[in-house]
Amino acid sequence: MSLLGPAGNRSVRVDWRTSLSLVGTVLKYLAVPLGLPLLVGIIYREAIYVFLLTVLFTMVVGTGLERLEPEPDLGAREGFLMVAGTWLAVAAVGAVPYLLAAHGVPGLFAPTAPASTLANPVNALFESMSGVTTTGATLLGEISLDRHSHAVLIWRQLTQWLGGMGIIVLAIAILPELSVGGAQLMDAEAPGVGIEKLTPRIAETARVLWIAYFAFTALEIVLLYGLHLAGMAPNMNAYNAVAHGLTTLPTGGFSPEADSIAAFSAAVQWVIVPFMVVAGTNFALFYAVFRGNLGKMGEDAEFRGYAGIMAVLTAILGGVLFLGGAPPLGDLGGVVAGDVENSARQAVFQVVSIVTTTGYATSDFAEWSEAGKYLLLFAMFIGGSGGSTGGSIKIIRWLVIIKVVRRELFTTTHPEAIRPIRLAGEVVDEDAVRGVMGFTLLYLVIFAVATVLISLDAARIGYTLDTLESMSAVAATLGNVGPGFGSLGPFGSYLAFPNSSKLLMVFLMWAGRLEILPVLVLLTSGYWRS
Amino acid sequence: MRVIIVGAGEVGSTIAESLSSAHDVVVIDVDPDRVETLTYELDVLAIQGDGGDLETLREAGIGEADMLIASTDDDQTNIVTCGTGAVGGDPFSIARVKRPQYLHTWERDNRAFGVDFMICTDLLAAQTIVGVIGLPTAQDMDTFCDGAVQMTEFEIPADSPVAGQTVQEADRFDSLTFVGIIRESELVVPKGATTIEAGDDVVVIGSPESARAFSSAIAPQEDRPRDVVIVGGGEIGYQTATLLEQRGFTPRLVEHDPDRARWLAEKLPKTTVLESDATDRGFLERENVGSADVVIAALENDQQNLLATLLGKRLGAQRAVAVVDTVTFAELFEAVGVDVAVSPREATAEEITRFTRGRHAENVSIVEGDRAEVLEVEIDEDSVFAGRTIVDAAADLPDQVVVGAITRQGELVVPRGDTLVEVGDHVVAFVGGDHIEQVTARL
Numbered sequence: 001m002s003l004l005g006p007a008g009n010r011s012v013r014v015d016w017r018t019s020l021s022l023v024g025t026v027l028k029y030l031a032v033p034l035g036l037p038l039l040v041g042i043i044y045r046e047a048i049y050v051f052l053l054t055v056l057f058t059m060v061v062g063t064g065l066e067r068l069e070p071e072p073d074l075g076a077r078e079g080f081l082m083v084a085g086t087w088l089a090v091a092a093v094g095a096v097p098y099l100l101a102a103h104g105v106p107g108l109f110a111p112t113a114p115a116s117t118l119a120n121p122v123n124a125l126f127e128s129m130s131g132v133t134t135t136g137a138t139l140l141g142e143i144s145l146d147r148h149s150h151a152v153l154i155w156r157q158l159t160q161w162l163g164g165m166g167i168i169v170l171a172i173a174i175l176p177e178l179s180v181g182g183a184q185l186m187d188a189e190a191p192g193v194g195i196e197k198l199t200p201r202i203a204e205t206a207r208v209l210w211i212a213y214f215a216f217t218a219l220e221i222v223l224l225y226g227l228h229l230a231g232m233a234p235n236m237n238a239y240n241a242v243a244h245g246l247t248t249l250p251t252g253g254f255s256p257e258a259d260s261i262a263a264f265s266a267a268v269q270w271v272i273v274p275f276m277v278v279a280g281t282n283f284a285l286f287y288a289v290f291r292g293n294l295g296k297m298g299e300d301a302e303f304r305g306y307a308g309i310m311a312v313l314t315a316i317l318g319g320v321l322f323l324g325g326a327p328p329l330g331d332l333g334g335v336v337a338g339d340v341e342n343s344a345r346q347a348v349f350q351v352v353s354i355v356t357t358t359g360y361a362t363s364d365f366a367e368w369s370e371a372g373k374y375l376l377l378f379a380m381f382i383g384g385s386g387g388s389t390g391g392s393i394k395i396i397r398w399l400v401i402i403k404v405v406r407r408e409l410f411t412t413t414h415p416e417a418i419r420p421i422r423l424a425g426e427v428v429d430e431d432a433v434r435g436v437m438g439f440t441l442l443y444l445v446i447f448a449v450a451t452v453l454i455s456l457d458a459a460r461i462g463y464t465l466d467t468l469e470s471m472s473a474v475a476a477t478l479g480n481v482g483p484g485f486g487s488l489g490p491f492g493s494y495l496a497f498p499n500s501s502k503l504l505m506v507f508l509m510w511a512g513r514l515e516i517l518p519v520l521v522l523l524t525s526g527y528w529r530s
Numbered sequence: 531m532r533v534i535i536v537g538a539g540e541v542g543s544t545i546a547e548s549l550s551s552a553h554d555v556v557v558i559d560v561d562p563d564r565v566e567t568l569t570y571e572l573d574v575l576a577i578q579g580d581g582g583d584l585e586t587l588r589e590a591g592i593g594e595a596d597m598l599i600a601s602t603d604d605d606q607t608n609i610v611t612c613g614t615g616a617v618g619g620d621p622f623s624i625a626r627v628k629r630p631q632y633l634h635t636w637e638r639d640n641r642a643f644g645v646d647f648m649i650c651t652d653l654l655a656a657q658t659i660v661g662v663i664g665l666p667t668a669q670d671m672d673t674f675c676d677g678a679v680q681m682t683e684f685e686i687p688a689d690s691p692v693a694g695q696t697v698q699e700a701d702r703f704d705s706l707t708f709v710g711i712i713r714e715s716e717l718v719v720p721k722g723a724t725t726i727e728a729g730d731d732v733v734v735i736g737s738p739e740s741a742r743a744f745s746s747a748i749a750p751q752e753d754r755p756r757d758v759v760i761v762g763g764g765e766i767g768y769q770t771a772t773l774l775e776q777r778g779f780t781p782r783l784v785e786h787d788p789d790r791a792r793w794l795a796e797k798l799p800k801t802t803v804l805e806s807d808a809t810d811r812g813f814l815e816r817e818n819v820g821s822a823d824v825v826i827a828a829l830e831n832d833q834q835n836l837l838a839t840l841l842g843k844r845l846g847a848q849r850a851v852a853v854v855d856t857v858t859f860a861e862l863f864e865a866v867g868v869d870v871a872v873s874p875r876e877a878t879a880e881e882i883t884r885f886t887r888g889r890h891a892e893n894v895s896i897v898e899g900d901r902a903e904v905l906e907v908e909i910d911e912d913s914v915f916a917g918r919t920i921v922d923a924a925a926d927l928p929d930q931v932v933v934g935a936i937t938r939q940g941e942l943v944v945p946r947g948d949t950l951v952e953v954g955d956h957v958v959a960f961v962g963g964d965h966i967e968q969v970t971a972r973l
Contacts, residue, residue, distance in 0.1 A: 414802070414804065414817065416784075416804040416805050416806040416813060416817070417802055417803065417804050417805075418791050418792055418794075418795040418803045418804070418805050419795060419802075419803075420792070420795050420796045422799060425799060427796040
């Protein structure tokens with residue numbers, strides 16, 4: 001790349017100083033959310049040096065980067081670099097507490113989690129990237145408060161909450177210097193076909209989104225803790241209520257419990273389902289509903305498609321489970337064939353969790369029959385709605401694709417016919433249609449190539465992977481879903497992969513969260529030069 | 531009456547010509563050649579200038595003008611002209627527009643843009659087309675009294691069960707009145723014993739439902755058309771498709787310009803837009819245009835429309851409707867096999883006429899050239915009808931005046947000889963051509 005070449009600086013057309021300076025600003029402000037684990041550490045009387053040092057680290061690095069360009073002037077290209085760079089930088093800083101907890105500071109502080117699997121920097125980066133991209137794939141190994149401090153585990157949850165509605169969106173909401181190029185930054189970060197400006201000012205739009213996000217999170221925490229107080233959820237204490245509230249709305253899927261949501265009562269499981277559904281819905285719809293336009297939700301083509309596909313998949317999976325599609329797993333997360341409530345709950349929870357790309361589980365679906373597993377594997381490609389916190393390809397793109405296919409069939413017999421693609425009466429621009437087709441194709445190609453790479457890499461070190469397992473590893477990381485099949489199941493871990501595969505998956509999660517193009521464009525020479 | 535007409539294109543010139551015999555007409559146009567031509571051809575004062583310029587309007591005598599007609603080809607110019615006219619004087623201003631959006635805005639507030647009356651030429655033409663194709667044998671149709679009353683002209687086909695019946699036999703519909711029969715270009719006032727012959731044009735006035743019922747009595751085998759093909763996606767074609775969509779049709783629309791076709795496809799969700807040349811026979815066969823119930827041609831010029839409709843008919847289409855720009859071509863079109871020729875200019879002329887015919891004609895429709903007119907009049911104390919029965923009033927009027935319908939507070943009243951007409955009623959009457967000026971004054 002010309003950046004490193006001798007004549008580099010002359011031919012580079014991207015003002016990378018501006019981008020890095022703004023990344024620095026975001027890192028500086030990352031000190032604020034780091035206050036939460038610090039507070040939790042104080043409450044539980046744990047060693048707080050882990051987070052104090054991280055705050056110091058992010059402030060120093062952030063301020064240093066910020067000084068690269070005192071007057072950042074953001075253009076389109078700088079925007080891509082800034083967005084992609086921010087996510088990578090936040091993931092890197094997010095890994096610092098894991099490393100500090102595992103290693104301590106030689107001669108000063110003893111490690112708080114001495115035998116942690118996150119002592120390996122690649123593992124720490126994987127876990128952190130899985131957090132901020134709301135993937136929920138873990139290689140923590142033994143997830144337990146005995147092995148890890150309350151503070152570190154709440155940080156793991158919080159990274160997902162920060163990543164959910166978007167770090168850049170949050171930055172736009174609070175940093176005035178981002179308001180001008182903000183719409184374009186948000187476009188690069190926000191999931192879906194395009195952004196919807198809800199208010200004339202982009203910062204106001206970003207604020208509206210974050211307020212709705214915050215409100216739903218708070219509501220869920222209150223309801224979960226309410227169940228505990230009502231005696232319906234003995235282990236859903238205040239810590240767990242906050243921890244799960246922080247990872248439902250971002251469609252994250254991390255849990256401080258090794259058994260995910262299977263560790264909780266049926267009542268808790270039922271309460272979490274609607275919040276996952278909300279998380280996978282376009283937040284612009286809630287804005288319309290809050291402003292009194294209740295009908296908007298029912299009219300919205302994407303929401304109807306979203307609700308419809310989940311209903312259909314739930315019905316199919318419910319039937320499979322009811323007829324004995326999963327072996328009994330003892331007393332935890334077992335599927336009881338012939339029990340209507342159990343089959344319905346397990347089906348709806350798993351379907352909603354996978355379609356919205358949350359990744360929670362109430363049953364170890366890696367142990368289910370092939371029918372159930374393949375159904376969930378393909379559900380990983382559906383994704384939430386555009387403008388939601390969900391990942392993967394997304395309902396709106398599938399709707400467009402279905403209509404394009406129907407148009408192709410129609411124009412086969414009527415070659416002169418002109419058929420614009422419409423969603424709920426609104427014409428979709430042909431450029432947007434091409435974008436959807438291109439994105440989806442790219443997504444599937446990356447899926448295929450990465451699956452092969454991961455299988456080859458596993459074969460290199462003699463680690464046996466079956467087809468479903470390697471496909472699910474890529475689908476779950478690229479789509480920000482989290483759990484896969486085989487040893488990658490919801491109660492399992494990605495630990496056994498070689499470091500090279502883990503780094504590939506870090507890339508997949510990063511690219512998947514930013515919907516591939518903003519990351520991929522950085523790898524083209526045209527972006528840097530012409 | 532002093533009338534200022536801005537824009538001496540075909541519409542402006544036509545209006546000027548028809549008004550110049552009875553009124554003082556001043557015509558303004560930007561083109562000096564046209565101004566010169568008009569000066570010599572018509573008995574009008576022609577001024578070269580911009581109608582949106584107050585000085586030009588002053589020169590034309592806007593202060594004393596009773597009416598200002600803005601009839602250029604440009605919507606904005608027409609609207610601005612009316613607005614400027616309202617500054618210079620107090621004429622009744624009429625603006626001709628192409629884009630229905632201006633009409634819709636104006637309908638919201640009748641003082642909008644300083645325009646007293648707005649005519650959307652292309653929308654009028656589209657409304658006529660849609661009205662005609664809803665009735666399989668209709669030649670012309672117009673609505674009165676906010677849609678409660680409809681005037682329809684039907685051509686009686688040779689194999690029709692109505693052919694050979696007397697008016698009394700044919701009139702089985704309660705709220706329908708037979709007001710005129712045009713036989714070999716002569717107007718016949720129908721009486722109960724008059725026999726209806728094949729080839730006659732029968733003019734009826736009544737509720738839209740009864741007009742539809744009569745239509746199926748004339749041609750019982752023909753259903754409401756289902757498959758409608760519109761050729762040409764200009765403003766008229768677009769408006770026709772819009773109106774058809776509103777009535778539950780799913781028309782096909784052929785447009786050759788790719789950008790325009792794309793635009794149409796985006797605006798018309800229920801219409802199948804086809805991008806092709808309408809005279810490409812291979813295309814027409816591939817798309818089964820021959821099986822269409824109605825083919826409507828709304829292309830750029832009369833020649834293309836004639837060609838497209840005749841081609842459609844030849845391929846087997848049931849009925850062909852053509853838009854005809856040059857008013858005098860209409861009869862020629864119908865003679866060579868086009869079922870209905872719709873003239874937007876004629877429609878515009880009819881609309882303008884309603885403001886020059888007496889002081890209170892609410893609406894006017896011109897039948898068969900100017901052989902007859904259908905007028906809607908609100909009855910005031912001075913009217914010959916006020917407080918009298920129809921038989922009494924008719925005795926004072928010429929033979930060729932027939933009351934077709936009366937609406938009282940928006941409700942249709944079927945007129946009988948002994949029906950008492952009250953002040954405030956709206957009377958829709960058919961008036962034979964020889965008496966129009968004389969009768970309108972007395973209604």
